[in-house]
Amino acid sequence: MSTPARRISPWWWVAGGCAIVLVLAAAGVGYGVYSLVHPYLTGERTCLPSDFPTYPGAARGDETFELNGTYPGNTCHMTFVSSDDVTTITAFYKSKLSSGNWRDTNSGKTDGQINFQPAGGGRPFGTVTVAVGQTGTDIAIDLFSSTCLALAFPVYPGSEFGGQSYQTNGSVRTCQISFESNSDVTAVTAFYKTNLNRGDWQVTSSSGSEIQFQLVLRLKRQTRTLETGTLSVGVSREHTEVTIEVIG
Numbered sequence: 001m002s003t004p005a006r007r008i009s010p011w012w013w014v015a016g017g018c019a020i021v022l023v024l025a026a027a028g029v030g031y032g033v034y035s036l037v038h039p040y041l042t043g044e045r046t047c048l049p050s051d052f053p054t055y056p057g058a059a060r061g062d063e064t065f066e067l068n069g070t071y072p073g074n075t076c077h078m079t080f081v082s083s084d085d086v087t088t089i090t091a092f093y094k095s096k097l098s099s100g101n102w103r104d105t106n107s108g109k110t111d112g113q114i115n116f117q118p119a120g121g122g123r124p125f126g127t128v129t130v131a132v133g134q135t136g137t138d139i140a141i142d143l144f145s146s147t148c149l150a151l152a153f154p155v156y157p158g159s160e161f162g163g164q165s166y167q168t169n170g171s172v173r174t175c176q177i178s179f180e181s182n183s184d185v186t187a188v189t190a191f192y193k194t195n196l197n198r199g200d201w202q203v204t205s206s207s208g209s210e211i212q213f214q215l216v217l218r219l220k221r222q223t224r225t226l227e228t229g230t231l232s233v234g235v236s237r238e239h240t241e242v243t244i245e246v247i248g
Helices: 031-041 086-096 185-195
Strands: 013-015 018-020 059-066 075-082 102-104 113-118 125-132 137-144 160-169 172-181 201-207 210-218 223-236 239-247
Touching: 086 113, 086 125, 086 137, 113 160, 125 160, 185 201, 185 210, 185 223, 185 239
Parallel strands: none
Antiparallel strands: 059 075, 075 137, 102 113, 113 125, 125 137, 160 172, 172 239, 201 210, 210 223, 223 239
């Protein structure tokens, strides 16, 4: 289960998905702890990678992060505010995230959104969203070290990150994520119909390019459903898009 995001504060630190409190009292603070926490408290460091582009002159806003280990992964959310317009800022991030160590993964579904991942593939990956705010143009950056899907969830080979969100409500966790591929809808749909009907995954129903599935835990005398989901495959912006929603 995902640990609720916590804003960096001078009086606590979050690690490993559990709240581990390190009191930074004047006496008794080890140098190792202080040197780890201090750069974040003073604004010298953020939860973004050191080579991640920052829009020139943008004022730093909120920063929240979760350290959840391998699953569901670490997350970083940062906001900035600029006096420049949405078009100019979006063009900056499209340019910077299409070169060097980063790759723009077909941009977002709407104006002012850029999806990105490392140039060599893999992680961390995320989304930059640029929109008009109350005091200027807001820049929101969400960075993820893994998807919110279960670790064994099949992902179509070569597909690229297309956006992610997840939330928890009590013991219920909802994961929404999309991927994009250059393969056709038929091939991608066939892949998921096969791979979501193996091991602990079961296809419960399918209609065309939409698949209902579940993840089960097999016990000696019974089978328990851990999560259920829906996967749909369609065409978006000349690419094949896979949209997945899982509840568990």
